[in-house]
Amino acid sequence: MLSTCITVAGSDCSGGAGIQADLKVFTAHSVYGMSAITAITSQNTIGVNGVHLIPAPFVEKQIDACMLDVKCNVMKTGMLFIPAILKVTLDMIDRYKLKTVVVDPLIATRKGVLLVLPGYLELFIKELIPRATILTPNIAEASILLKHMTQETIEIHHVDDVKTLGAKLIASGCKNIIIRCDGISFDNEFFVCKDSLTPSSWYVYVLCTSEVQLVIPQKWLSTKIAKGTSCALSSAIAANLANEMDVQTAVKRSVAYTQHALEYSFHLGRGANSLEYSSGYGCLPFEEGEFVGYFRNHPHLSQTWNFLFEHHFLQKFKNTTLAIDEFKKYLALKYHMLMNNAQAAGLTAFSSSNIAVIERSANIIQIIKEENVIHLQICKQYGLAPEQFVDRKPAFVNAHSSFINDVGQREGVLGIQVAMLPFSIILQDIFSKMDILDSGAFKPFVLHCKDSVTIEHINGLLRNLESEASTLVPEKIQQLLNILEQSISFEMAAFDITLDNETTIF
Template sequence: MVQGRVLVIAGSDSSGGAGLEADQKVIAAHSCYAMTATTALTAQNTQGVKGIHVIPTDFVSQQIDACVEDVGVDVVKTGMLASTETIEMVAKTMVKHSIPSLVVDPVMVSTSGATLLPNEAIQHLCKHLLPHTTVLTPNIPEAILILSQNGQEAPEVRSVQDLETVAQRIQALGPKWVLVKGGHRPMKEDLTVAETAEERSIVVDVLVGGHGEVVRVKSPYQASSSTHGTGCSLASAIASNLAKGLDTPTAVRSACRYIEAAIRTAPGLGKGHGPLNHFHSTYTLPFAPGYFIEWLLERPDVRDVWKEFVYHPFVMAMGDGTLPLESFKGYIIQDYLYLIHFSRANALAAYKAQNIEDISRVSCTAYTRYVLDVGQNGDWLGLQMALAPCLLGYGAAAKMLHGHEKTVREGNTYWAWIKNYNEEDYTDAVKLGSALIEKHIQLQSPSRIEELVQIFIHALKMEIGFWEMFPAQQT
């Protein structure tokens, strides 16, 4: 089922790994409808570009009009625009057709460091196109070039804070959101730039908005040569997510996860920088492998219920120390009763487990008798999903309170509870429980995944009811 219409205005890649060819694969993988307006034909492969034939601007304009006036367009994504004239035409077209969203991959600097657009074209892109841009996706060299063309000196990128500064300065030039891709500067765990290959641990992409929003998307660093078309594919994934109605931060985060998995599962084609695996989740998973729980908690039908649980007044009252002691005592008593049912549920989970590894990793926390009903009538994974709100939720609530500015530590009766759920043994249990779910969820059908999500939502609402058994404030 087509969920959105995306028009790509970009150059081709005869080898299929980047440009329009990659864009169409990405858009199809996101269940959206792809249209193209070709700005240039290229003869290239994984080892380099052999030749470029620029398409006349008038003909590019005709392609755009043909798509907009018939099929319609929800989001425009631009890649290689090739000339100053085409850049100006695209800017005018956005106004002419009232296109609601524009994702711009600036395509100014190649992986080898070569400049792909003349300075005049870069200046025109900044002046005419950025004010219409919903999301701009420069890599670090492109971000620095954009700032220099606008008379600004970019800070040397030595940390994630420097990335944020660069993104904020570019955002002030007109685009609603700027995503500076951090792949050129892999970082250490402390979010400073790695000095050696051994120190490369994570890649941080930074998204900033016009109202002070800053979102960091962290991904494991991958020493892979299969990175051809990464920028094109990321921008098209963002465009597809926007076309499906996702808000910008969610669209960007999901796109980053998609690209991470596409690199990780790349087919290894070509003699140079090979293409990605654009179809790693098609037809089977609505999320990137390893990110089911993140996808689950960001679903519209889960997000608000999850937030209600984690930020429940009972939880917040423990954080600032105002929770009536009688309420906490009542909670602890009920917690004990739930532990009895939980032990039965874990015994049932062990009975239903398929191997000794799964049995040894069953985690322990409090939960309602509902899980026994799920366990008796369903399978092992259904039981794990019924247990998951408590395992994940307690960890999330305690982590939130541990870093919350209003949490009182000195003299707070409940600080020990907060610390307990931040201890290594519990956080390890959360990691192990999450890993088990991530491992088994990849084998499920889309319809079964939806059933499991509904089990999670129902159990999550029961957890909220647990908090609400006792008053959060003195009455």
């Protein structure tokens, strides 16, 4: 059955926002859209020059006409303007037992100028917020709501301040809230850019629920100014909820949709751009567990990936054609490559002022430290003492160190995690699947790879990687693909050195 949604909002005769925008978004998401108009506006891409309110009883009549005929469980509200229309909307929510209500507050401009009277705001907070499944305020509206609900104010200097703002609104009675940081750009460390000299990197959305605080950064589009972005986000969320997504998934996909609509906006009139509302939008956020699979199945990398694992490693080990002395070289090289990863994570932590980045770096270092203890134990089982290789770095290791450090400086912790991905997958996909009885002289290493502690270390790295996947924009994914391709090349080089009898590293 086709999903349906009703929007209660004002009309934009130029088609860029309001009811017209909502219906375009619903259609783009394969949702049948209905509407109840609260006001007719005279506006275009330059601005609004007239508003004609629809009497509250007639707004009620519109909603009744839709709801009595077409089954609908989702309502999206936009500008309700006056207490009388707000009261009618509240009555309709209760009369038709609507469980899903998406509220775009539209109570203030991004500069904090109130668009409604105090009586409206009091009714909004007391009656509509408790009925709302999710609110979609801009940062100014969120601050105004918190001030009226708790008498608190929060200055925004870092994205963590936005998270605090959202958490306080949740504690004050909001079920879910996605805050749009309109007019605020963030740098690479997610501090607010205070002046034009600081490069702007991110436009940020922050989702807060009773269970999670999720930062969803999007590429800062300095040259893109368009009307209707709040309508696009809120109506996309309503459509995704109508399509039975959970709140978090609905929000992430709606942010991606809105970003695409803005990035591909176009110039029609003499003022703001018009959003691209069509359904053909690009990269959606990754769901949990999809990120690593995306890399492994990428058309450009899959052939190299399969060759690396199936030929360079699996066949050599399964057929025991790899001599023990050669394998010792491989173990020594892997020790140095692990150290390179740990050092790069440390440098990333040192160069960052973001505590979350420092924490993730520390987590990677701890995982490598624990793994390395086991790695050295394995080396001893093959008669390879640490003093034979710890202080001896071949040229290959120095080249790998430069690569990893460069990745850490350019792409931070996420880049380092991607660079470590081939080694992690080698352990998971190959050695851990070998039959112990057929592993011959490589039995100690195969047992190590099957050990639950080792597997947990690998899974810890992969979980860190997956947790950041939802923040990625297409350009970032391409950069990470390039890093992965280079890392695979180093992995293959390490094995080639292992098989090269002329190369001595002890």
